[in-house]
Amino acid sequence: MNQPASYLVTLVLTVSALVAGCSREEDKPPAAEVVAVVEQVPTEPVAPDVEWRQHGFTAAEDRFSPLADINAGNVSKLGLAWYFDYPTSRGMEATPLVIDGVIYTTGSWSMVYANDALSGELLWFYDPQVPRDWAVHGCCDVVNRGVAYSGGNLYFGTFDGRLVSLDAADGSLNWEVRTTDPERPYTITGAPRIIKDKVIIGNGGAEFGVRGYVSAYNVNNGELAWRFYTVPGNPAEGFENEAMKRAAATWGGGEWWVVGGGGTVWDSMAYDPDLNLLYVGVGNGAPWNRQIRSPDGGDNLYVSSILALNPDDGSYVWHYQTTPGETWDYTATQHLILADLDIGGKQRQVIMQAPKNGFFYVLDRASGELLSATPYATVNWATHVDMETGRPVEVEGARYEKEATGLLLPGPYGAHNWHPMSYNPETGLVYIPAQDVPYVYETDTDFRHRPGYWNTGVDARPAALPDDPEVRATVEQSITGAVIAWDPVAATTRWRVEHVGPWNGGILSTAGDLVFQGNASGELVAYRADTGERLWSFDAQTGIIAPPVSYRIDGVQYLAVVAGAGGSLPLAGGADVLKTGPLVNRSRLLVFKLGGEAALPPAAEKVLVIDPPELTGSAEQVAAGFKVYSTYCVFCHGDGAISGGVTPDLRALTPEKHAMWDAIVLGGMHWQNGMVGFGGELNQEQADNIHHYVIERAHFAVDQAVEEAVDTGGAGEVAPGAAVE
């Protein structure tokens, strides 16, 4: 689609005979000469196409677009060019790829879509038929973060652990391989990366009991080239390599291999072609609580580490562990960015990461040497990182070995989660979608390994928002979200823009002095890259978590983003933790250009009707229900049964649904949408108790609404059964 259009060929038709007017000559055919004239026509040169062909735009994953046609001076004229409605309504996290005029995205249940990048027309669609009941093995919704492309073919992972190759032209299947043991609750949500003739793919599932690894397959036939495990297996069975042997010496006492050990490579990778190094981010330990998986202590390599591997054979080159002996779900799977920075008067080849633990790391990417580690969000689990040892200096009691912590920051949602950052070499800033979401950690004293279900070793109840309105308000106040412009050389914040709450979108920065980010409140916003000034916004009618991309075709620059809330916090936290109020998830591909005039159809109002039946359960039954809810249900149905807009709000069940409680919860009546039956795991009494707890939460909400109405003088307007916003 790249047309060299700087000159035109003009055909000039000269008909000399016609000039003579009316004469006998008319009977003869006119003598026509055709002269081809090649002339320079002063048309606007069409700027070359710039597409988005790799997940992070480049192998360095900087997510910086060199395009500046849309810029700080004209972004106010940015408008919707077209939109495409996805047929699902679960979380959307994909980075679109734009290749040869086609935009490729992935959505819920690992479905793949190919749309014309100019018109939005759906060219083809591929559904890998993920078994819907596999949803119960996912911590964070049935999401997918995108495809990879090489030589006319697409590659993507499926939620149930397959790697699939499609022909990019028509979406037909090239090959498909299983990358995980189907007997284990592995999931894939991350995008593959391509290095030479290999496609690299990781997986997730640490909370459910798996052993993490990253694999490379041949792009042509799906043959396994190599696999690198990130944590050791059972030492009695020997070790795959020296790196595993060294790692095993840092674990001790427990049977971590039974619970898996964790260390999953579920998202970030980057590649340096000159050093020929593949970098992968490694996840948390499993279970979270180190006292359970490794009771004798130890660093538990290589959980929460950045690993450098040789991409040709998967051999270990170096590692840096951000959180030794990880016990808080502090993954280091967050976005990795490669850059060349002037540090202390020396040009350094660096790798940068803002992992969940709250410190921003700059490392030498050839050697793994630590160059700086500075808090970019509120951190109270450690005072600082010791630059001699490279280790965080932990605060007394942070490990909750004897008693629960207070509100610890960061919590398991991280000071930054998977939402990509962006590095803009022109401003020298890294833009981080950051947040403060505190958590109270307490050991689950009843822990037993529940294969295929949540296994954190942490009691989720103390972390629930408290009922006392004043305490609740204080906790809610400590929950924040922001875009932070971080100077990685000076290791300081240059500017910061506050959001309503946490869990906002990934980030794109551009040469147009712009930073684009969607947010949990349902907007897509453009900020000035150098100052953070808000320049433009669009009402997307839904939370946005995915990162925007930009491309130029036929001289026109576009901005594209996959809209649709979801992921872990809306599911496990819910609307009160998000602080946005209930938002409906609308899964859409939104594409913008200057002067775009398309409009979204009007959004339906979100009305939540909470009209619970009488509470018949005793306080003991409600408390017992809270415990079971916190072990099995909270991760999808939210804190206090408050929905974050993706799964149903259990406080708002209709009388019919209350009547079908057992059929749904034990029988799995709604398994086709990912709500499996828990009958094999829970008994009737437990199901009844959860039911009592949910009804109690509904009454609590109604009482709160009545109280609030009294506070504001509106008594009588809000009553049980009324719509609670």
Ligand code: HEC
């Ligand atoms: C893996 C995520 C997940 C887990 C874990 C989960 N649910 Fe669900 N649940 C869902 C989804 C998704 C739906 C919506 C299904 C649909 O639309 O058909 C749902 C629907 C329901 C419904 C029906 C709501 C309605 O209005 O139709 C009930 C009741 C319910 N869940 C209860 C529970 C209970 C109790 C637990 C814990 C024992 C639980 N769920 C655990 C995802 C989950």
